Amino acid sequence: ENASLFLVAVVSILEASRHLDMKELALQVGLVLVYEEAIYKQYVLNSEKLLMLLLAWILTIRVTLSVLELRRNQTACVETKELPSEVPPTRKIDFAGSWVKDKKRSDSLSETMKIAHIPFLLRKAIILVGGSEISMEGGELKLTVHSVVPWFKIRETYSLKEATYNKRRDLRKGKMKCLMKATRTGFKFKLSWPEPFGGYELTTWDLVDNEMHVSAEVHIRDQVSK
Secondary structure, eight states, X not given: OHHHHHHHHHHHHHHHHHTSOHHHHHHHXXXXXXXXXXXXXXXXXXHHHHHHXXXXXXXXXXXXXXXXXXXXXXXXXXXXXXXXXXXXXXXXXXXXXXXXXXXXXXXXXXXXXXXXXXXXXXXXXXXXXXEEEEEEETTEEEEEEEESSTTOEEEEEEESSSOEEEEOTTOOSSEXXXXXXXXXXXXXXXXXXXXXXXXXXXXXEEEETTEEEEEEEEEETTEEEO
16 A cells, blocks of 8 residues: 555656756756756656556556455355254253264374464374363353363363354464254254354264264365365
């Protein structure tokens, strides 16, 4: 913006100077000038044209970047719709307790962390996640995920009655909107967050033979990880 204002000012000065009578000005200040009026005016005119082209180029870039940012926010920064309602569970599903991650049967999170541009140290902390603790009361679920790395711990709250807002899991600034719905065998979640690296995650928890099965699909900008 400052560069654009500067160019406008310079072009205005050149336009004004192009209309000056330099011979008369030289006589008034007592100077002797070797002066070729035609050459001078052509020089000023060419300079003015060059600066106008530069100004147009800067404005074009600014408009293009603004349009791209708007489109990206429209597709990536999702203000999510409600999760589709499902048939109420035939029995109460209780995930309360401590859960240990079975690393041998779990898929790698490397692709998800790649499209989310997770920093190196945070990647290591996520890889070393050992399990989680869950408490449930009155339609509210509280989740704590812990890692071998002591400084990494996720604490989140979900509700069957309304949307909740938790810290982003990539530790970037901002909140993620969290929706939770009950299913026959567990819960469905939809988490969404804004830029930078805005997107959303669809997660399903199923209780199968006293095992907690978690599946997730992550959408970040135009990339998907399952």
